[in-house]
Amino acid sequence: MDIKSPFTTPASGRSIPVTPAPVGPTLIDIDHVDFFYGASQALHDINLKIEEKKVTAFIGPSGCGKSTLLRCLNRMNDLIDGTRVANGQIKIRGIDIYDRSVDVIELRKRVGMVFQKSNPFPKSIYENITYGLRLQGRSSKSDLDAVVEKSLRGAALWDEVKDRLHTSGLGLSGGQQQRLCIARAIAVEPEVILMDEPCSALDPIATVKVEELIQELRTKFTIVIVTHNMQQAARCSDKTAFFYMGKLIEFADTRAIFMNPANAQTEAYVSGRFG
Amino acid sequence: METPRPTSQSDFLVNKKRIRVFGLSFDDAIKIFFGGNAVVSIIVLALITYFLFQEGIGFFGQNHRNLLTYRQAGLEYVDFIRTQESGHIALTRYLSDLRLRQYNHYIAEQKMSPAAANEALAKFDEFAAQYGDAVEPIRGMVSDLTEQATAIKTKFLIAEDKKTERQQLLVAGKIDEAAAVKIEAVDFAAELHLLTGILPVYKQTSAEFAKKLDAALAVAPKLSTPELMVRLDRFNQLTHDYLATFPATARSLETWDYTRAVPWYQAISAFLFGREWLTASFWQDWYGIVPLLMGSVMVSLVALVIAVPLGVGAAIYINQIASAQEQRIIKPSIEFISAFPSVVLGFFGIAVLGQSLRWLSQQSWLAWVPGFPFSERLNILTAGCLLALIAVPTIFTLAEDALQNVPKAFKEASFALGATRLQTIIKIVVPASLSGIISAVLLGLGRVIGETMVVLLCAGNRIAIPDFTAGLAVVTQPVHTMTGIIAQEMGEVVRGSIHYRALFVVGIVLFFLSLGINFIAQKIVRKYRISIG
């Protein structure tokens, strides 16, 4: 692959301009975090500031802790027995989300998530999108209808499914399912959307669609995306964090990471020499 | 001579070391072994089905003859009048209930002594006696007719027996002896003449009976509370309804004709819809499956009502909520229940559960529960509770499997949208596994409907359709079941008799019921696999 021009989409040949962004306000402050699965430490002293309304990409070889860190941000790791954040803090707008006073349910409403394998519920498209709203007790039909349309439009899926909102979400193609999951996540209007390798199970054309979608979503949401695919990180993100063996190796503007990495390991990884 | 080794180029493909027995390789033998097992089980199933049908199917012919005899020997005729008599019996029972209520009222509310209460009821007793005695002439008539009809039937059956005997002798080649067998043919027309001849007398007696009832009602004394008066009015109404049926009875008697054929389908419908299972009776045997079916259904229903919440609830708890430690303890415990031999559960039911339930029902603070207190310690409830114990492990295990099959991704998605654990269970996990849970319940039903030992020991074995007018209290009545009746009676019946064959037909019904339940359960499971994808 051609490392020198990582900002060109191979599929479309389009150039996505990435201006060296001015440093924006910090939304999520990951402060010296150690994380354990039982006795085994998966994250070592992670220190990272995620800026508001930016796309931050986590890259690194398999097993380096990208998903683990991502799932710390909405406390999904709480669901696994024996996990703990041993040291450090994760603050969102200055609030420590692991503090005892924090309501996890509320946190997860504000920090949405899209998974590696698309996972629509075995319900209709409409029910999939309104699920989160109904949890919050919203049940007026006009309200729900409006949100369904808005979310599906936001996920660039409206035109494809508007005539079959009440058919099963499992009947959609893989790419459509993943966009349905994105629509479901944005329906509850979170501030942050976490995406864990959202395109890894999709074909190239569906991948392009999701990437274009991410470009549109960045104006409204703060996005953190884990990816295996370095072009994807290069194309979609403003900032990139490179992890290796549970440690944050380098965190900088995406352009800098790919054009001019400061660290030798980063350089080796982005140029495809290992990983 | 040594065979010349083949020398062609392709020969290296043939494995010369392969061992062959009777021209079969090892692979072939394995295939035949497993294929053979499958074939054997199918053959066994087919043989069982064939055997059931072969033994059972003759029932319908025999039952048809049974019904025909019922008509030809005039039993049907007598039963018209007997029905009239039993209608009166039901009414007198209502009357004694009324007396008891009035008596209790006198004792409890008016603080009378028992003697005074009986004194106050003297008028009522007079009325009741007059009402009760009115039936005597009819009753006498029924008992005379019963004797006559029985005599005709016996004569006919003896003749039939002789016929078979002669037939057997003929088959054995003993022609002389066969000729010596005397067969007294029954002349139904002549015999029945005695029976039907009483019609004018009956009509007169019946009219007098009606008059006496009316007269008795006229002297009915007033009762002491409005509530009791309402009951007395109701009794008046019932008596009038009863009197209104008299003309119909007379008409049935007039139009009755012993030569009328019994349609063939009645042999089947009398079995499927027959409300009586009455065997070895001096009068007429009835093989109606309804009371047994109802018994089985009621006991199974009670079992499911108890076992479904327990089994499904435990499955949800274990699968979704419990810690690993709890899982390690609870799961094997529940599955261990199924290791109890059902006869041991039956002992337990008789000695402990039935006793305790009855004791519980007699506690005054529980008197508000429908059906409490009850005196039969073996009843639908006792058997149902024990069957629930048998159904719980099945339902639990299968429902837990169904829950386990719900992809973890659904749960994660739900949590990530801000759902609590309970919301996730109710809105995602249970709906996604619902068809699996339903089929678990159905298989639990299949398990209990076929269970024999527990119901035989604990259901009370009274062959009667439960009285549903009792509302929920119906569960405190004893019943008999399809499985129970087979186990109880199969050992005593003569092979090839109508009773023996009737039990086989009950077995066939049971077989198809279980087959149907399992079939539906499997259908549902298959659909559920597809819907989860």
Ligand SMILES: Nc1ncnc2c1ncn2[C@@H]1O[C@H](COP(=O)(O)OP(=O)(O)O)[C@@H](O)[C@H]1O
């Ligand atoms: N549920 C878990 N229990 C124990 N260890 C885990 C679990 N999930 C991940 N790990 C370990 O944590 C490390 C980081 O995993 P992960 O965050 O999934 O990596 P990545 O997403 O970068 O491929 C790996 O060594 C992995 O084996």
Ligand SMILES: [Mg+2]
């Ligand atoms: Mg991962």
